[in-house]
Amino acid sequence: MEIIKYKDLSNRDVEFTLDLLKRVLPELKKINNDEVYNFALRCKAMGVNPLIDVHNAKFGDAEQIIPIVKKDFYIKNANSSKDYAGFKAGVVVVSAKDEIIEREGTIVISGEELVGGWARLFTKERGEYYVSVSIEEYIGKTRAGAINSMWSSKPATMIRKVAISQVHREAFPDFTGTYSEEEITESEVIDADVVVIDDVDETQEDKTEVGKLDNSENVKKFEEKVKSKINIPVPNPEDVFN
Secondary structure: OOOEEEEOOOOOEEEEOHHHHHHHOHHHHHOOHHHHHHHHHHHHHHOOOOOOOEEEEEEOOOOOEEEEEOOOHHHHHHOOOOOEEEEEEEEEEEOOOOOEEEEEOOOOOOOOEEEEEEEEEEEOOOOEEEEEEEHHHHOOEOOOOOEOHHHHHOHHHHHHHHHHHHHHHHHOHHHOOOEEHHHOOHHHEOOOOOOOOOOOOOOHHHHHHHHHOOOHHHHHHHHHHHHHHOOOOOOOHHHHHO
């Protein structure tokens, strides 16, 4: 059994086997091992730690498995950049007088219609980045088509988070290829009925098995196999992470 090793965007050591990855993200059990490997290599290429940063997974437009990162992933990693200077974000509403108003925060008063969210990110050297998003495009729904509980109870908070995620991806290309929890509806994940385990307590047997395995050659062989089968490039880990 192979071990995948690399440094994530926060320069933390990441090390896992596919079995451990499937224990942390049980929905990956719904796909075959080649697809799980592909998902692991995508995480490696992007510097994402699937054991800590990833909440779930979805199929992308090219049938690739895309990491759905946890809500603090973008801000936490952006803060490690010396160029990052913070952000502002809020909601877009239409007033009773049909005026479009961008308001910082999440307050929507009586008589206003919430139509979207916005975010502005500041950098020290590259200027500002701005995005606005429509609530109609991102409002979360269940597989039955009903608005889910979070979007029903906190729509302003959720659409603001979508805007924050998007502006951070636009400003920091390293985040490209991921989605945030708020951007994904239940119908898009591999299996929305599976309970996601955030914290895994490895047994001594798991740790011993990991310690004995040397998979560097096997991982390289599989990376070559993946390169020949999928459309996205898989970077040489020695070039990217060393």
